[in-house]
Amino acid sequence: MATEAWEDSLSGHLHSKFAQAILKTESFRGQPFAETTPSEFHNVVVFLRDDHAFDYLCDLTALDYPKDEARFELVAILYSFTHNRRVRIKTRFPESFHPQSLSDVYLAANWLEREIFDMFGIHFAGHPNLKRILMPDDWQGFPLRKEVNILDMDQSWVQNNLGIESGQ
Amino acid sequence: MLETIKRIFLLDLLQGLWVTFKMQRTSNITTEEYPKEIPKIGERYRGAPRLNINPDNSETLCIGCDLCAKACPENLIVVGTERNKETRRLDLTYFTYDLSRCMFCGLCEDACPVDALELTQDFEMASYTREGLIWDRQMLEEGPRPTKYTR
Amino acid sequence: MESVNHLETSEMVLNMGPQHPSTHGVLRLVLKLDGERVKAVECVIGYLHRGVEKIGENRTYTQFAPYVDRMDYISAVSNGLGYCLAVEGLIGVEAPPRAQIVRVIFAELNRIASHLLWLGTSALDLGAMTALFYCLREREEVLKIFENYCGARLTTHAFRIGGLQYELHDTFEAETRAFSEMFKKRLDEYDQLLTNNPIWIERLKGVGILTAEECKSWGVSGPMIRAAGLAWDLRKAQPYSGYDQFDFDIPTRQGADSYDRYLVRIDEMRQSLRIIDQALEKIPSGAIMAKVPKVLKPPPGEVYVSIEAPKGELGYYIVSDGSLHPYRLRVRPPSFINLASLEKMAVGALVADVVAIIGTIDIVLGEVDR
Numbered sequence: 115m116a117t118e119a120w121e122d123s124l125s126g127h128l129h130s131k132f133a134q135a136i137l138k139t140e141s142f143r144g145q146p147f148a149e150t151t152p153s154e155f156h157n158v159v160v161f162l163r164d165d166h167a168f169d170y171l172c173d174l175t176a177l178d179y180p181k182d183e184a185r186f187e188l189v190a191i192l193y194s195f196t197h198n199r200r201v202r203i204k205t206r207f208p209e210s211f212h213p214q215s216l217s218d219v220y221l222a223a224n225w226l227e228r229e230i231f232d233m234f235g236i237h238f239a240g241h242p243n244l245k246r247i248l249m250p251d252d253w254q255g256f257p258l259r260k261e262v263n264i265l266d267m268d269q270s271w272v273q274n275n276l277g278i279e280s281g282q
Numbered sequence: 283m284l285e286t287i288k289r290i291f292l293l294d295l296l297q298g299l300w301v302t303f304k305m306q307r308t309s310n311i312t313t314e315e316y317p318k319e320i321p322k323i324g325e326r327y328r329g330a331p332r333l334n335i336n337p338d339n340s341e342t343l344c345i346g347c348d349l350c351a352k353a354c355p356e357n358l359i360v361v362g363t364e365r366n367k368e369t370r371r372l373d374l375t376y377f378t379y380d381l382s383r384c385m386f387c388g389l390c391e392d393a394c395p396v397d398a399l400e401l402t403q404d405f406e407m408a409s410y411t412r413e414g415l416i417w418d419r420q421m422l423e424e425g426p427r428p429t430k431y432t433r
Numbered sequence: 434m435e436s437v438n439h440l441e442t443s444e445m446v447l448n449m450g451p452q453h454p455s456t457h458g459v460l461r462l463v464l465k466l467d468g469e470r471v472k473a474v475e476c477v478i479g480y481l482h483r484g485v486e487k488i489g490e491n492r493t494y495t496q497f498a499p500y501v502d503r504m505d506y507i508s509a510v511s512n513g514l515g516y517c518l519a520v521e522g523l524i525g526v527e528a529p530p531r532a533q534i535v536r537v538i539f540a541e542l543n544r545i546a547s548h549l550l551w552l553g554t555s556a557l558d559l560g561a562m563t564a565l566f567y568c569l570r571e572r573e574e575v576l577k578i579f580e581n582y583c584g585a586r587l588t589t590h591a592f593r594i595g596g597l598q599y600e601l602h603d604t605f606e607a608e609t610r611a612f613s614e615m616f617k618k619r620l621d622e623y624d625q626l627l628t629n630n631p632i633w634i635e636r637l638k639g640v641g642i643l644t645a646e647e648c649k650s651w652g653v654s655g656p657m658i659r660a661a662g663l664a665w666d667l668r669k670a671q672p673y674s675g676y677d678q679f680d681f682d683i684p685t686r687q688g689a690d691s692y693d694r695y696l697v698r699i700d701e702m703r704q705s706l707r708i709i710d711q712a713l714e715k716i717p718s719g720a721i722m723a724k725v726p727k728v729l730k731p732p733p734g735e736v737y738v739s740i741e742a743p744k745g746e747l748g749y750y751i752v753s754d755g756s757l758h759p760y761r762l763r764v765r766p767p768s769f770i771n772l773a774s775l776e777k778m779a780v781g782a783l784v785a786d787v788v789a790i791i792g793t794i795d796i797v798l799g800e801v802d803r
Contacts, residue, residue, distance in 0.1 A: 147735075170652065172746065189750070191765075202737065265491070301622050324577070386585060388584065389495070401584070
């Protein structure tokens with residue numbers, strides 16, 4: 115990714131407050147993002163909300179990089195009404211790590227974290243009601259992980275249920 | 283005071299009822315009598331697909347380039363071609379279009395370099411069977427034949 | 434021998450939906466009731482889950498465009514606009530000025546269509562049947578313009594990455610002007626029909642209050658946050674697609690209840706008409722498609738682009754790894770996040786109010802579940 119360095123007062127504050135915990139502050143196409151260590155992720159978000167008025171959690175989502183040791187990436191997109199700007203905070207961690215839930219910081223995180231759990235199987239520590247939200251409760255596996263292949267699923271379903279070759 | 287009068291005589295409610303009352307005029311009726319009158323459909327309507335044929339020699343316009351099949355998000359077009367030894371060109375052997383999976387996005391139409399595949403204004407393409415929705419080349423060239431009901 | 438014979442009251446758990454006319458789709462609510470009062474709500478969603486984000490990872494960028502229409506199928510044009518802007522941001526292309534203005538007109542027409550369907554159905558939920566017929570009649574006019582322009586009424590697939598596929602049809606200006614003229618009068622009729630209607634006011638005033646602070650914390654966006662007094666509209670805050678060229682207001686209200694959400698949406702339709710009128714005056718001539726490679730292979734990178742859809746902030750977070758397919762395509766669905774706040778708003782309300790609250794959140798289950 116051809117990124118540029120993100121250098122303004124906000125990234126300066128982040129570096130001075132969290133020092134080693136901020137792994138990088140960069141921007142792509144004018145959109146700044148910072149990567150933190152997984153253990154400090156929650157604190158960085160709280161710091162941004164309390165001290166820099168990032169009082170709106172636009173979106174919380176995850177990515178799956180199955181080849182890496184630190185498999186999952188958690189992305190929080192924050193917005194500040196006062197400054198009218200967006201910031202993305204990211205963190206990478208392995209499957210065994212349970213990131214701390216943001217639902218005590220933003221109420222919106224409640225459903226978003228449930229969706230991430232549903233789709234990726236990331237467990238959030240301290241979430242009040244962590245269960246599947248979109249998929250059926252008895253669903254096996256986590257659909258948005260990269261190893262789930264919808265073409266295979268489609269072909270086996272069509273073969274088992276319709277007895278024909280799938281055109282997909 | 284005014285508020286009380288309004289409340290007692292339900293003036294605001296009557297105002298709304300007056301709107302409804304005005305709509306009784308027959309010129310305000312907008313219902314389409316569909317099966318009786320076939321509605322006027324937009325010129326660019328994306329409906330049933332058609333494989334155009336050249337009106338001069340009634341040969342297909344399709345050059346078998348497979349671009350529509352590649353453009354289709356649902357992979358529902360299958361183009362079969364054979365290399366003609368004399369003309370060195372691709373001859374179309376079969377062409378199937380699975381309407382049951384089609385979402386009429388028009389990407390195949392956009393991809394076609396010779397305007398052979400086209401989404402037409404026909405919208406009556408219901409079928410009693412799933413197989414009936416998989417259109418072959420003949421069906422695509424002739425167009426759907428919806429049942430005509432008469433009294 | 435037990436001789437106690439006093440009336441026992443116990444809590445009741447009531448299932449509302451998934452097949453319920455006033456949940457606007459397949460939303461299931463588990464209500465814990467104490468008499469008529471709601472003590473707790475749990476939303477059970479996912480009945481319409483189609484895995485749009487997973488499909489996105491398996492399609493090319495061009496091929497995925499028709500799928501976004503099927504999320505919020507009431508405002509397919511806005512979904513398409515957001516997706517096109519996101520991919521354009523990723524490949525660093527901007528649509529030509531003509532395409533941008535045309536996109537604005539269609540997005541605003543779509544906003545009117547979406548709000549009309551909302552007004553009709555949520556009025557129907559509360560027993561005002563007439564409004565539905567009038568709203569659908571006017572919406573039909575918008576859909577006809579869509580049909581004449583791009584050939585589809587609902588799932589339009591009107592825009593392409595880099596601009597527009599279709600040039601404006603010849604009668605477009607006349608049709609849109611006629612609609613704008615007619616609709617101004619119709620809006621006044623809706624006002625007469627509902628705004629001062631005592632039953633309508635009784636059903637909506639003070640119901641489902643969500644203050645500005647709560648809105649922020651719940652991530653609520655769109656007309657709901659504006660009804661709470663926060664003049665936040667992405668068209669003004671972070672203009673996209675040439676919205677900064679137009680003169681319009683952000684309608685706000687202070688009450689934060691269902692009635693104010695209704696007023697905000699009615700006012701928004703008026704503002705949309707203003708934008709459409711201005712845009713019709715200044716559609717520039719020129720190309721409608723920017724230079725975009727036939728095979729789209731964005732460089733590795735990631736963007737988050739959001740637009741003000743009729744329901745709220747619709748965002749696309751696209752991560753590219755430099756291949757033909759998006760590595761991750763995340764949609765920030767406004768309906769999904771707005772619906773979460775129902776679990777707060779409905780507590781303490783009456784069962785009948787829950788219907789009113791769902792109505793004024795304005796959800797589309799296709800987008801909640803994706």
